[in-house]
Amino acid sequence: MTISSIKAVLFDLDGTLIDSEFFYYSNWAPILKEEFGLNITFNDWIKDFAGHTLSANVQMLKERFDIHTDDEFMWQRTRANYAKADMTTIRLMPFVKETLHTLHAKGIRTALVTSSYMSTVNTVLGHHNLLDDFEFFVTREAVQYPKPDPEPYLLATERLALPSNSIMAVEDTLTGFRAATGAGLRCVAVTKHQAEKERLSQAEFLVEDLSQFLDIIV
The missing domain is CATH 3.40.50.1000 (HAD superfamily/HAD-like)
Incomplete structure (x- = not known):
């Protein structure tokens, strides 16, 4: 070439x-722990979540961890965390x-x-x-x-x-x-x-x- x-x-x-990716992980991980009792590491995030849409991750949570949530709930929760965390960082x-x-x-x-x-x-x-x-x-x-x-x-x-x-x-x-x-x-x-x-x-x-x-x- x-x-x-x-x-x-x-x-x-x-x-x-x-x-x-660490920004997203640090904002998703507390939600997964508080709402569903799921603890993930940053390596878990890279392996299972990174690069996927919110909808795909919601579906993955259901299939792999039997966690039943929906796009709207996770959208609201993650966006609230992002706003507090300040994406300009x-x-x-x-x-x-x-x-x-x-x-x-x-x-x-x-x-x-x-x-x-x-x-x-x-x-x-x-x-x-x-x-x-x-x-x-x-x-x-x-x-x-x-x-x-x-x-x-x-x-x-x-x-x-x-x-x-x-x-x-x-x-x-x-x-x-x-x-x-x-x-x-x-x-x-x-x-x-x-x-x-x-x-x-x-x-x-x-x-x-x-x-x-x-x-x-x-």
Whole structure:
């Protein structure tokens, strides 16, 4: 792959651009303990929850732990915790600004494809002054079927109006990887978590941080 063959990069948000998984874990774990008596570790979060939508996690709780709750309850409880915890404390992942700067300097278009809502994007990326670094955002409210369904990436590809072989996706979970490759895109998997590395062993490119991603396409 050469730099001339890639015209656009589609980034995932959580765990890829922002270091949000511990934030989500620290807000979900007390709810699961207080409401359902379920204790989870951060490793459990990465293994079972990370990269999935709220609805998928609610379904997983039912199937794996026989915990019967619903999307509305968990939405209200988690959003209340997020508000108290202040999402502006979420840090960027390493090399995010350097990566975006390099891509822009090379004339490569960038957009965001995430299962998070636009309110989260505005809060976190707005805090880091990165909203203008993306041509557009495909967020949860923009699609009927979120990742791992390919719909978010198909929508992004349509908006870019580029051939799929000139677009690279960047994801940190198997859920996102399946969505990107299901849409016919090549995908760089970026993660340091061993559990996720094992799930992503089939990825064509598997790196630990965004500096290594730049080494691949530049």
